[in-house]
Amino acid sequence: MVVASIAFSLAAGSVQAQTRSETLRYVTGASVNTLDPNIPGSTREAFAVSLSTYDRLVSFGRKQLNGKWVFDLGKITGELAESYEVSPDGLKMTFRLRKDAKFQDGTSVTAEDVKWSLDRVVTAPVLGKAQLLTGSMTSADQFKVIDPLTIEVTLPKPDKLALPNLATVYPIIFNSKVAKAHATADDPWALAWLKENTAGSGAYKIETFKPGEQVIMARNEAWNRGTADKSASFKRVIVQSVPEPATRANLVERGDADLVIDLQASDVQSLEAKAKLKVISTPQYNAVTFVSMNNQIPPFDNVNVRRAIAFALPYDDMFKAALFGRGSPLFGATWADGKPTSGAYPIPQPVKLDLEKAKEYLKAAGMPDGFSTTFSFNVGQASTAEPMAALVKESLAKIGIKVDIQKLPDAQMSTQINEKKLPFFTEGIVAWLPSTDYFYRNFYTGNQRWNYSSINSPELVEIAQKARFEPDAAKYEQDGVKLNAIHFSEIPQIPLWQPSQDAVMASSVDGYTYQFHRQVDYRDLNRK
């Protein structure tokens, strides 16, 4: 009996091994909550799944950055579009669809489907609406079917971000016939149905979808639109939610999971030291973690107070305690004659821990004895923010600033940020399309949530708006330098670092590329 059961379990093991090598098992702390990334409330994991189940007109190429593959904002290749052209005046983009592109139900992808999908993004109450706005696409009139395989997009102004916007996760192309069949009078864009079902042409089909638990996808054998002109490599992809980070680390170390990107920095470090697995750390070059101050609330409405804080933060210790040094620091730079070294965003700032200087600024602000304030962070980021907050408190105490640490549940933190009630806190930002004007327009202007510091600088607004439509690269760079200079002289918030995205994977997994949405594009991967 015992022998039989051992023999059986061995046999079962080998059968499993076969399917295993063709399967990618990806474990993550978050969960997929919708199959349509446009639904408000969708998670980042959901973006990664829809990127595999749907195609867009175009997608980003990839490039090497310090020996690691990252997405390339400057190189846009066709996905459903066989070719595209932008008119010389930049007002018209014409996309010619692949003749052989088929939806997963076997019907051909037509310009009508593309139009319906793009109309949906700019018309329905979906997340994509605000995203496409950043690329000057706001109305269904802008999308015109020329012939069954050609679609034209017209823009009111030449906009550098129009084309890249079509490569983000929202403007996915739906099978409009299927979607319309499930639309209702209340729900003309089939939001409810597409949330739980897919109607796409992507590399993978949904096999099972259990929100909050797992998604299992099977390869679409007919798909031939890979960025490297090949079908997806893995036959099956399992995306599984495993909330406990230590368990995720165990799973990948034991070889039961193939890939994980959201481990704790300490676990990544020990796994890297053991050298059994492949660890690819890419600085998230489109993300920034910062300490923000509310520029409208005293005492942070005083620029000298903000400067004092900037010189009182123990940057090196914070970087080590929060991230174990995994990322690229945005502090400790030297700017020759005080001018920004580049027009890119973000760039390292010329700040470092200097308590004497901090005290001088406090004196200049008329508060030589300091003041009391709260420093907030959200529970979701506790593993990095908690040690950081303790160091901030300790260091600021040395110049007389008393800090109360406030750990807020995520929903509460977002509410308070939205209502502009937090004086002093840490947050992170990400831009899918990391260009300087995009960062400044979205995170430093207007009375909206993402303007964390509530900075109100007419000069900054003017330059950022102008830069958006600046066709001349040299002038654009100059605008960027100006914006960076304003940023440093006002110090509305203090950029700290760009955290690394640590992807830990079985040594057999190859092709990992850091993507704009900070998730894994399963189509990139293969097993050697």
Add this chain to the structure above:
Amino acid sequence: MAAFGATVIRAGRRFLSSLPALFGVLVFTFLLMRVLPGDPAVFFASGPNAGKEEIEVIRKQMGLNKPVPEQLMLYLYDVGSGNLGRSMMTGQLVTKDLRERLPASLELTFTALLIALLSAVPLGVLAALRPGSIIDHGVRFFCALGVCVPTFVSGLLLIYVFYYLLGLAPDPTGRVDIFASLPPRRTGFLLIDFVLAGDFDGWWAAFRQLILPALSMALFVVAPLARITRASMLVSLGSDFVRTARSVGLPWWRVVVTYALRNAILPVITIAGIVFSTMLGANVLVEKVFSWPGVASYALDALLSSDYAPVQGFVLLMATVFVIVNLLVDILYGIADPRVTIG
């Protein structure tokens, strides 16, 4: 038979009389969720570029744009018609989520309670038979250890030893190996469904998956059960009827099991009932550590993101389970001691 019918009728009446309490729980949770700081609409609109407009859309979707009394009336109407609302996190109906996840939690909790009872009752009896002996101290030590190690610590330790170091346990994620196929869903209890489907390898896989989480949950509750068993066994062993039974020369096991234990078991049943209800809701950490798709971890996630409908649904569910468990305890009382009837 007539006695059985009477019990059922009484039980039904008892259940009906607890409905006002359930109603109170419903309204109280509803109001409590509204009072908590944090605007769920803002949280769920946290994607890049989500502005005021998106927040309004979500607020409307969640019905938060209406005044609170109207929201309450609508909610009560919905609950009355069997609809607990929709979860923003999973995008599913709360009733569907709970129906899918409750069996997972129940299966885990039942198994844990069974393990706990099977080890706690003999341990308690042993300790009571030789009070002050080395066995008694040993039991006390074991119980103290079980209680003072939090469940997530014991869970992680068990994973570390049995999965990571020894490789004996399957990977600690979910209820069954991810590559295995599930049996057709009949009861939602995998151990039962696999048997019904005649798939015994599947049953074994599900069983192996269940052991570690159930053990770490059981460890935590062995202590109260063993202590209660010991205490009431001591009382019962010192009572007149046991002395009488001994003096008439009945075999010792008969004295211990039939006379002493049967009388000592009542408080154990009470405690087991309470332990069960608390375990079901309080074992969030075990469910988290083992990625167990149960109701407790679901409710915690919902609470953290101020997702109202699932939290309210969960609290209502727990209240109902508590009522039912109490009822069951009363019925078991009647069986253990026919003098007790439920009224």
